[in-house]
Amino acid sequence: MMTLETLSTSKAYGGVQGVYKHQSVVTGTEMTFSVFVPDHPEGTRLPVVWYLSGLTCTHANVTEKGEFRAVCARLGLIFVAPDTSPRGEGVADDKESAYDFGLGAGFYVDAIQEPFAKNYRMWSYVTEELPAVIARSFPADADRQSIFGHSMGGHGALTIGLTYPERYRSVSAFAPIVAPSQVPWGRKALAGYLGDDSEAWERHDAVALIKNGARVPALFIDQGESDVFLAQQLRPELLAQVCADAGIACTLRMQPGYDHSYYFISTFMADHLEWHAERLRD
Amino acid sequence: MMTLETLSTSKAYGGVQGVYKHQSVVTGTEMTFSVFVPDHPEGTRLPVVWYLSGLTCTHANVTEKGEFRAVCARLGLIFVAPDTSPRGEGVADDKESAYDFGLGAGFYVDAIQEPFAKNYRMWSYVTEELPAVIARSFPADADRQSIFGHSMGGHGALTIGLTYPERYRSVSAFAPIVAPSQVPWGRKALAGYLGDDSEAWERHDAVALIKNGARVPALFIDQGESDVFLAQQLRPELLAQVCADAGIACTLRMQPGYDHSYYFISTFMADHLEWHAERLRD
Numbered sequence: 001m002m003t004l005e006t007l008s009t010s011k012a013y014g015g016v017q018g019v020y021k022h023q024s025v026v027t028g029t030e031m032t033f034s035v036f037v038p039d040h041p042e043g044t045r046l047p048v049v050w051y052l053s054g055l056t057c058t059h060a061n062v063t064e065k066g067e068f069r070a071v072c073a074r075l076g077l078i079f080v081a082p083d084t085s086p087r088g089e090g091v092a093d094d095k096e097s098a099y100d101f102g103l104g105a106g107f108y109v110d111a112i113q114e115p116f117a118k119n120y121r122m123w124s125y126v127t128e129e130l131p132a133v134i135a136r137s138f139p140a141d142a143d144r145q146s147i148f149g150h151s152m153g154g155h156g157a158l159t160i161g162l163t164y165p166e167r168y169r170s171v172s173a174f175a176p177i178v179a180p181s182q183v184p185w186g187r188k189a190l191a192g193y194l195g196d197d198s199e200a201w202e203r204h205d206a207v208a209l210i211k212n213g214a215r216v217p218a219l220f221i222d223q224g225e226s227d228v229f230l231a232q233q234l235r236p237e238l239l240a241q242v243c244a245d246a247g248i249a250c251t252l253r254m255q256p257g258y259d260h261s262y263y264f265i266s267t268f269m270a271d272h273l274e275w276h277a278e279r280l281r282d
Numbered sequence: 283m284m285t286l287e288t289l290s291t292s293k294a295y296g297g298v299q300g301v302y303k304h305q306s307v308v309t310g311t312e313m314t315f316s317v318f319v320p321d322h323p324e325g326t327r328l329p330v331v332w333y334l335s336g337l338t339c340t341h342a343n344v345t346e347k348g349e350f351r352a353v354c355a356r357l358g359l360i361f362v363a364p365d366t367s368p369r370g371e372g373v374a375d376d377k378e379s380a381y382d383f384g385l386g387a388g389f390y391v392d393a394i395q396e397p398f399a400k401n402y403r404m405w406s407y408v409t410e411e412l413p414a415v416i417a418r419s420f421p422a423d424a425d426r427q428s429i430f431g432h433s434m435g436g437h438g439a440l441t442i443g444l445t446y447p448e449r450y451r452s453v454s455a456f457a458p459i460v461a462p463s464q465v466p467w468g469r470k471a472l473a474g475y476l477g478d479d480s481e482a483w484e485r486h487d488a489v490a491l492i493k494n495g496a497r498v499p500a501l502f503i504d505q506g507e508s509d510v511f512l513a514q515q516l517r518p519e520l521l522a523q524v525c526a527d528a529g530i531a532c533t534l535r536m537q538p539g540y541d542h543s544y545y546f547i548s549t550f551m552a553d554h555l556e557w558h559a560e561r562l563r564d
Contacts, residue, residue, distance in 0.1 A: 010545035011508070017545050064347050069548070226293070263292035263299050266351070 004137050007032065013073035014039040019059065020137075026121045026129045027086040033130065034059040035138055036069055036079040045141035047280035048078045048134065049273065050168075052126065052149030052156040055185070056104045058083050062150075065262035071270045075277040078140050082126055084152065086119040094192075100185050101192050107180070108156030109204050111193035120193060123204075127160055146276040148172040150265055151229070154221075155180055158206035158239075162214040170279040172220035172272045174265045175227055178239035179207040185233050210242045218249040220275050222268045224258030286419050289314065295355035296321040301341065302419075308403045308411045309368040315412065316341040317420055318351055318361040327423035329562035330360045330416065331555065332450075334408065334431030334438040337467070338386045340365050344432075347544035353552045357559040360422050364408055366434065368401040376474075382467050383474050389462070390438030391486050393475035402475060405486075409442055428558040430454040432547055433511070436503075437462055440488035440521075444496040452561040454502035454554045456547045457509055460521035461489040467515050492524045500531040502557050504550045506540030 009018040015038040024031040040046055049072070051062055059081040062068070072079045085091075085106035092115040094102030106122035135142045147168045149157035154176020161171030180186020181201050194200040202208040223236045230236075236252050243250035258264040291300040297320035306313040322328055331354070333344055341363040344350070354361045367373075367388035374397040376384030388404035417424045429450045431439035436458020443453030462468020463483050476482040484490040505518045512518075518534050525532035540546040 010541050010543050011506075011539040011549075012545035013549050064544070067349050067352070067548075069545075070349070070552075224293075257293040259292050261292050262346070263294035263351075266349075267293075267295050270352075 004133065012036070013069045015069070015073050017063065017069065019063070022133060024086070024125060024129055026125045027119050029086040029088045029091060029119055031086070031125065031130075032059055032083055034063040034081045035134070036072055037138055038073040038076050038078070040076060040139060045139050046076050046078045047144035047146070047277070048080060048140045049276050050126070050145065050147040050157070051079060051081050052108060052147070052153030053081065053084050054149070054151030054153050055084070056099050057153075058104070061262065062265075065266060066269055067266035068269050068273060071273045075273060077273060077277060077280070078134075078138060080130070080134055082130055085122060091119045092116050101188055105152065105189065107152060107186075107189040107193060107204070108159065109190070109193050112197070112200070113193055113195045116193055122156075123160075126156065127164065144169065144280045144282075146170040146280055148174075148272055148276065149176070150174040151234070151260065152177055152185070154178075155186070155206065158219070159204050159209060161216055162206060162209045163203070165214075165216045170218070170220075170276050171216055172275060174268065174272070175223050175229070175234055175260055176206070176221060176236070176239075177234055178236055179205055181205045181208060182238065183233045183235060207238050207242045210246050210248065215246065216248060219243060219251070220272065221250065221252045222271070223252065223254055224260060224264045225254050225256045226258060227260040227264070229260055286415065294318070295351045297351070297355050299345065299351065301345070304415060306368070306407060306411055308407045309401050311368040311370045311373060311401055313368070313407065313412075314341055314365055316345040316363045317416070318354055319420055320355040320358050320360070322358060322421060327421050328358050328360045329426035329428070329559070330362060330422045331558050332408070332427065332429040332439070333361060333363045334390060334429070334435030335363065335366050336431070336433030336435050337366070338381050339435075340386070343544065344547070347548060348551055349548035350551050350555060353555040357555060359555060359559060359562070360416075360420060362412070362416055364412055367404060373401045374398050383470055387434065387471065389434060389471040389475060389486070390441065391472070391475050394479070394482070395475055395477045398475050404438075405442075408438065409446065426451065426562045426564075428452040428562055430456075430554055430558065431458070432456040433516070433542065434459055434467070436460075437468070437488065440501070441486050441491060443498055444488060444491045445485070447496075447498045452500070452502075452558045453498055454557060456550065456554070457505050457511070457516055457542055458488070458503060458518070458521075459516060460518055461487055463487045463490060464520070465515045465517060489520050489524045492528050492530065497528065498530060501525060501533070502554065503532065503534045504546075504553070505534065505536055506542060506546045507536050507538045508540060509542040509546070511542055
């Protein structure tokens with residue numbers, strides 16, 4: 001069993017906000033993540049919401065700016081925030097150190113292209129290894145999990161939630177990349193990590209997954225209308241359309257004036273947590 | 283009239299979180315600050331809460347981590363966060379670049395010691411110049427202002443509030459330095475900025491101000507019991523005692539398990555804003 005190192009813990013809203021590090025077998029690197037555990041009666045296990053972050057982020061962005069703790073404390077939700085890529089000595093990065101590929105941009109896939117295949121295995125990390133760590137080390141109820149995320153992390157949440165609908169009771173996103181195969185950020189990342197394997201691309205594209213038969217009962221999306229990435233990279237209308245065709249209840253809220261930042265995310269964080277909490281009741 | 287440069291604005295909780303820069307006459311430097319303005323009916327003016335930050339901070343720490351926007355939006359409060367010192371080319375710093383003196387550590391005084399006297403005039407900046415900028419450029423009601431802060435900023439809020447009780451309707455603090463003349467952080471800063479002028483020291487020491495007759499109706503303090511600076515630097519019991527002697531209603535809440543971080547501050551931010559809002563009603 002791998003050791004979990006506690007980097008910091010602070011009391012917040014009656015619970016504990018911690019940051020932890022462990023040696024990941026899957027990525028071959030040390031991985032850092034944060035967990036908020038609300039105050040709870042000894043011996044009880046709490047439902048878990050997984051939050052996947054966007055390009056350039058680590059666990060720290062949402063941990064500091066997400067404004068989730070008050071609501072998680074009130075609703076009794078454990079909040080887990082993984083990193084967005086492997087990091088460290090010897091981990092391959094984009095040649096030009098671009099923000100949208102390589103470090104901070106793992107895109108929640110298991111890379112098969114060299115030199116990324118060795119460490120960039122964020123799909124397996126987020127869906128297998130880290131859930132086992134959380135189940136082992138925190139008072140988490142593995143039967144009650146939901147997943148959401150922002151931008152690239154919204155893409156991760158959608159594709160993971162659509163792939164494992166029996167495991168995640170609900171899926172939502174802030175400004176997600178809904179169809180990476182069709183947009184510049186996604187095409188660069190999928191080509192870089194997966195090469196030209198078109199089936200692999202489709203497994204990592206929410207719109208393609210739904211077209212190919214993946215189903216969840218509902219999706220909940222908030223999207224800022226003043227988000228500079230809306231028209232070129234995010235394109236939520238593609239998700240709304242495919243959900244309409246597939247009979248998936250997709251609530252897409254276009255939010256006038258909001259941008260792509262944590263000021264947008266934090267504003268609607270409570271709505272998402274409430275939505276998940278309803279679906280995480282026993 | 284000086285120009286105000288908008289560095290960024292983002293919609294948040296229906297209002298606008300902005301970051302602004304201006305050339306300060308008082309400090310002789312460019313100064314950056316943040317303002318949150320809630321959504322409000324055209325033509326109305328809103329009460330203002332001033333938040334003064336602690337050692338090492340800029341406007342950004344509370345702006346990103348303070349979790350104040352939801353409550354300010356609900357209560358209709360403008361939230362202003364100044365920087366903690368002058369900055370830029372030619373601004374003197376501590377010789378050893380220590381975190382507790384010089385840049386990021388202006389201590390809310392007007393320095394009279396060289397080489398700090400030229401730029402380190404945070405008292406006048408926060409009490410005179412910036413309020414004029416806010417009154418001119420934002421829908422602020424100058425007759426309804428309150429002030430609070432954290433640590434060194436709690437010291438600033440207490441000393442400013444005690445000096446101008448007619449201007450600030452209420453004063454509160456998170457983990458404030460209540461008696462800088464008696465603790466290492468304060469003694470270093472007051473000596474460095476004010477020399478050995480004991481009267482100037484007393485004007486910048488909340489406990490000394492109250493001993494010397496300064497009065498406000500009430501103070502509201504939250505202090506984490508697991509704050510590593512509690513016993514040596516903060517010493518809230520000194521404030522509680524002098525308030526008891528002076529007949530000032532001082533609510534000092536010792537919060538078990540909480541540290542000195544923004545996890546502590548954000549947990550109790552809503553309580554402070556509610557407390558100020560009650561006192562800022564027409």
